[in-house]
Amino acid sequence: MSDGGNASKLIEVQDITRVFHVGGEEVRALRGVSFGISRGEWVAIIGQSGSGKSTLMNVLGCLDTPSSGRYTLNGKDVSRMSDDELAVIRNEEIGFIFQTFQLLPRETALANVELPLVYRGIPARERKARATAALEKVQLAHRMHHRPNELSGGQRQRVAIARALVAEPSMLLADEPTGNLDSATGEEIVRLFAELHQAGNTLVLVTHEPKLAARCPRAIRLSDGEVVADGPGREVALGIGQSVMAAGGT
Amino acid sequence: MKLKLPQGVRVDVVEGARIAVFSLKANRLRTVLTTMGIGIGVATLLAIVGIIQGLNTSFHRQLATFGANTIYVSKFPWIIKGDWWMYRNRKDITLDQVERLRHAAPFLTALSPSVQRVSDVEHGGEQLSTVRIQGVTQEYLAISGYEVTAGRFLTEADDETTRPVAVIGTEVADGLFPGISPLGRTIRVDNRTFQVVGTLSRKGKVLNQSMDLVVFIPFKTFYSSFGKGRRIEIAMAVEDASKLKQAEDQLVGILRRIRSTPPGQPDDFSINKPEAMAQTYEQLTGALYGVAVGVGLITLLVGGIGIMNIMLVSVRERTREIGVRRALGARKRTIVFQFLMEAASVSAVGGLLGTTVGLGTAKVVSLITPLAADVQAGTVAGGVGFAALVGLLFGIWPAARAANLDPVEALRYE
Ligand SMILES: Nc1ncnc2c1ncn2[C@@H]1O[C@H](COP(=O)(O)OP(=O)(O)O)[C@@H](O)[C@H]1O
Numbered sequence: 250m251s252d253g254g255n256a257s258k259l260i261e262v263q264d265i266t267r268v269f270h271v272g273g274e275e276v277r278a279l280r281g282v283s284f285g286i287s288r289g290e291w292v293a294i295i296g297q298s299g300s301g302k303s304t305l306m307n308v309l310g311c312l313d314t315p316s317s318g319r320y321t322l323n324g325k326d327v328s329r330m331s332d333d334e335l336a337v338i339r340n341e342e343i344g345f346i347f348q349t350f351q352l353l354p355r356e357t358a359l360a361n362v363e364l365p366l367v368y369r370g371i372p373a374r375e376r377k378a379r380a381t382a383a384l385e386k387v388q389l390a391h392r393m394h395h396r397p398n399e400l401s402g403g404q405r406q407r408v409a410i411a412r413a414l415v416a417e418p419s420m421l422l423a424d425e426p427t428g429n430l431d432s433a434t435g436e437e438i439v440r441l442f443a444e445l446h447q448a449g450n451t452l453v454l455v456t457h458e459p460k461l462a463a464r465c466p467r468a469i470r471l472s473d474g475e476v477v478a479d480g481p482g483r484e485v486a487l488g489i490g491q492s493v494m495a496a497g498g499t
Numbered sequence: 500m501k502l503k504l505p506q507g508v509r510v511d512v513v514e515g516a517r518i519a520v521f522s523l524k525a526n527r528l529r530t531v532l533t534t535m536g537i538g539i540g541v542a543t544l545l546a547i548v549g550i551i552q553g554l555n556t557s558f559h560r561q562l563a564t565f566g567a568n569t570i571y572v573s574k575f576p577w578i579i580k581g582d583w584w585m586y587r588n589r590k591d592i593t594l595d596q597v598e599r600l601r602h603a604a605p606f607l608t609a610l611s612p613s614v615q616r617v618s619d620v621e622h623g624g625e626q627l628s629t630v631r632i633q634g635v636t637q638e639y640l641a642i643s644g645y646e647v648t649a650g651r652f653l654t655e656a657d658d659e660t661t662r663p664v665a666v667i668g669t670e671v672a673d674g675l676f677p678g679i680s681p682l683g684r685t686i687r688v689d690n691r692t693f694q695v696v697g698t699l700s701r702k703g704k705v706l707n708q709s710m711d712l713v714v715f716i717p718f719k720t721f722y723s724s725f726g727k728g729r730r731i732e733i734a735m736a737v738e739d740a741s742k743l744k745q746a747e748d749q750l751v752g753i754l755r756r757i758r759s760t761p762p763g764q765p766d767d768f769s770i771n772k773p774e775a776m777a778q779t780y781e782q783l784t785g786a787l788y789g790v791a792v793g794v795g796l797i798t799l800l801v802g803g804i805g806i807m808n809i810m811l812v813s814v815r816e817r818t819r820e821i822g823v824r825r826a827l828g829a830r831k832r833t834i835v836f837q838f839l840m841e842a843a844s845v846s847a848v849g850g851l852l853g854t855t856v857g858l859g860t861a862k863v864v865s866l867i868t869p870l871a872a873d874v875q876a877g878t879v880a881g882g883v884g885f886a887a888l889v890g891l892l893f894g895i896w897p898a899a900r901a902a903n904l905d906p907v908e909a910l911r912y913e
């Protein structure tokens with residue numbers, strides 16, 4: 250692939266594979282995946298269940314390392330980093346949003362949002378101010394002293410989004426963020442993503458819902474661990490046109 | 500930012516401590532109760548060690564007052580091993596035997612027969628109860644280690660003429676003659692009158708018995724006043740402690756001859772040495788010490804395994820939390836620290852409770868038994884600190900397990 254703008258890309262994935270060994274058998278979850286994502290993009294990763302979306306997400310989020318291939322994040326080769334270095338990368342570059350929210354149940358919304366700042370070593374006072382500001386962004390400042398079990402599903406996901414935003418990472422990684430929400434609440438969250446995209450954030454969204462992917466400016470379709478389509482969200486999600494070969498573009 | 504510690508370490512310590520406190524405040528009663536075992540183990544260990552050490556030092560101090568060069572021969576041994584009535588069948592020691600021994604054993608530097616009873620002693624309106632009345636001869640002074648502080652000790656003439664004279668210990672002097680000199684005054688013991696001719700130096704307590712609540716009277720005066728039915732003990736001294744062993748061997752032969760013990764029969768008398776008593780005592784407390792330490796260590800081991808178990812449960816319960824923290828940027832060692840701090844502080848609280856309970860028990864024991872439990876603040880601090888240390892030690896494995904969880908797996912854990 251001829252990518253002149255390599256340096257400007259936030260994410261550069263080259264021929265990544267991820268092989269799991271299960272009872273002597275090899276499961277090839279990713280079989281040579283390549284693409285780039287620029288700053289400010291909103292990209293959906295779609296595909297059927299078992300196509301490798303979550304595996305890719307974990308690699309992009311530096312929770313997992315590829316078996317082979319090269320992954321450059323914000324100019325740094327993270328595919329060979331140590332565990333401690335990856336922890337720092339996760340803290341500084343990535344904001345996770347999970348399908349099951351993954352809030353700490355015994356801590357308040359505020360404390361949950363503060364967590365990434367704790368691991369960055371930010372003093373308590375500044376932490377609190379920044380976490381409050383992040384909660385304001387998701388319109389939850391009035392709920393900041395509530396525990397997750399006192400919040401609705403949509404509110405929990407907004408707390409999680411505030412937590413992902415608070416440390417100002419290079420990108421937000423969301424794995425089926427609306428999967429556990431009813432459609433109206435899901436719509437709220439999608440609108441929030443659209444706003445965040447408007448504000449210049451880089452968003453990578455894993456979903457199996459074509460309708461959701463169709464609203465993203467760009468989508469990458471995985472099938473059996475390979476990229477089978479990469480192009481405008483509507484086209485890739487709804488299977489219109491031949492978007493696979495458009496991958497090199499953008 | 501005014502950082503004192505490197506940032507990473509500061510995060511580990513501050514956040515670890517915060518989570519530990521959080522865990523304590525949350526529903527962790529179960530955990531604290533589990534770790535109480537450790538506290539109790541630590542407390543009993545410390546208390547027993549303290550008691551034994553206290554006993555040892557005081558016993559040594561007390562024995563020092565007896566003199567290391569003394570031997571006492573009696574019908575019953577000081578420390579009875581086996582059946583008491585075995586000794587009962589022995590022949591009594593007679594005054595005649597004492598005299599024959601005196602002549603047969605020139606290596607003794609002092610020898611005195613000794614008989615005693617316990618009585619009330621009065622002077623004027625004052626009365627002292629359970630005073631040891633002891634009949635001895637002149638040479639007893641050198642053997643006993645008392646010193647005469649005023650007047651004189653008993654003499655040979657006192658004994659031969661059965662004079663009603665007495666030399667008294669400090670507690671008797673202070674109790675009956677507060678503020679005045681007892682010399683020349685009289686005391687009454689069971690309706691018999693004795694004139695005080697001397698007072699003795701303070702000797703303190705031996706095995707919780709005062710050595711100063713004592714009245715010495717001439718041996719023969721004792722016989723004529725209180726009858727001859729009492730058991731005679733023979734108190735002896737040799738030149739110095741190095742001669743003790745040799746003297747003992749010779750004494751056995753002489754005594755057997757004097758008492759015509761048939762050959763082949765065991766000795767029908769007991770030779771007691773304060774020196775040997777110290778050794779017996781040390782063996783006894785040494786064994787106790789060993790048992791206490793053993794029991795304490797086993798308790799600690801059991802308690803430690805309890806902590807390990809509860810921490811493994813805690814790690815499992817919080818697998819997802821660990822995954823979340825790792826995803827948000829916690830390093831492995833931050834997680835290790837979190838669980839170590841939790842293990843240590845939970846154990847410390849358990850230790851505090853356990854130490855309180857343990858020492859409370861020791862206190863009760865000391866109230867209802869003669870054991871002197873010495874409850875010190877240092878013991879409590881030691882108990883808490885030691886419990887925390889054990890918690891730390893047994894928390895290492897669970898903490899390492901927590902840190903080594905795969906973040907992806909942890910996040911997926913149900
Ligand atoms: N930890 C793992 N061990 C073994 N196989 C795995 C593991 N994670 C994922 N896989 C396998 O990899 C493939 C892709 O899984 P995944 O990335 O979860 O797909 P998706 O998220 O698209 O449903 C599946 O066949 C799955 O069984």
Ligand SMILES: [Mg+2]
Pocket residue numbers: 302303304
């Ligand atoms: Mg998935």
